[in-house]
Amino acid sequence: MERVDAGVREQLLKDDQQIVGKAFDIAGNNARVIQANTRHMALLLMNPAIPDRASRMAAFAEELIDANITQHIKEPVACARGCSHCCTTYVSTTLPEVFCLAQAVRGKKEKHARVIVAAARSKSMPQLEREVNRVICPILDNHACTEYLHRPVVCRAVLSTSLPSCERIFLGGISEPFAAPPSLGGLRSYVVIMMRAALQVAGLAYRNYELTHALEIALASEDSEQRWLAGEPIFDAVAIDRLDQGETPLTKIVDGLANAIRPTI
Numbered sequence: 001m002e003r004v005d006a007g008v009r010e011q012l013l014k015d016d017q018q019i020v021g022k023a024f025d026i027a028g029n030n031a032r033v034i035q036a037n038t039r040h041m042a043l044l045l046m047n048p049a050i051p052d053r054a055s056r057m058a059a060f061a062e063e064l065i066d067a068n069i070t071q072h073i074k075e076p077v078a079c080a081r082g083c084s085h086c087c088t089t090y091v092s093t094t095l096p097e098v099f100c101l102a103q104a105v106r107g108k109k110e111k112h113a114r115v116i117v118a119a120a121r122s123k124s125m126p127q128l129e130r131e132v133n134r135v136i137c138p139i140l141d142n143h144a145c146t147e148y149l150h151r152p153v154v155c156r157a158v159l160s161t162s163l164p165s166c167e168r169i170f171l172g173g174i175s176e177p178f179a180a181p182p183s184l185g186g187l188r189s190y191v192v193i194m195m196r197a198a199l200q201v202a203g204l205a206y207r208n209y210e211l212t213h214a215l216e217i218a219l220a221s222e223d224s225e226q227r228w229l230a231g232e233p234i235f236d237a238v239a240i241d242r243l244d245q246g247e248t249p250l251t252k253i254v255d256g257l258a259n260a261i262r263p264t265i
């Protein structure tokens, strides 16, 4: 791989500063901004001077999806504080997002104990069974997310336009398409693709894992994030999301983006 000229890289980074972390055009030609955000996350992940760089990268991605949801989702949504149907389902997330949440939970004994109990339940259940036997997210309390600012990307990007539909799906166990604003799926895919490509460029695991078991492991030691960044296989016992094994519809796009970014790092 040939790196682009140092002067060109310097100019790229300067130009990136104007667009990273902001809402972007989700319908038009946005290759430049996608690359800028991905490069930003990859450089963050590759900076050894920042011990919690994985958490920080996740926090960046979480703010990026929030900025874009605010900008692009104009339909009225049914989601409101006190409604928590979707917090009883399987939560699929990257490991940096797990560390970001773990940072917020660390030291909160009751919540940590709930994570251990929920992880034991989810570990003993095949993923498909989770769609029938609900495991309530241990971060949920009184029907509200207690770490709202640190919740994973997927939690931010589940917005429903129909409460009756959510009730049929989550309470009635009826299989029907989730009623979401039309542009939400594409928006979430953009952010997921950028995160994955950045993780790939940094040589880190980029697939999705089950939240509670991964969170239990992240909380088990103070330096779990640093150990993972150093290559210790501390999450080997956590199952990868069944929808994220082998080639997925995103694989080629993520590979292409990572290949475009590498020479500019």
Ligand code: SF4
Residues within 6 Å of the ligand: 086, 087, 088, 091, 137, 138, 139, 140, 144, 145, 146, 147, 148, 151, 152, 155
């Ligand atoms: S992290 Fe928060 S939003 Fe996500 S499932 Fe748990 S309680 Fe719900």
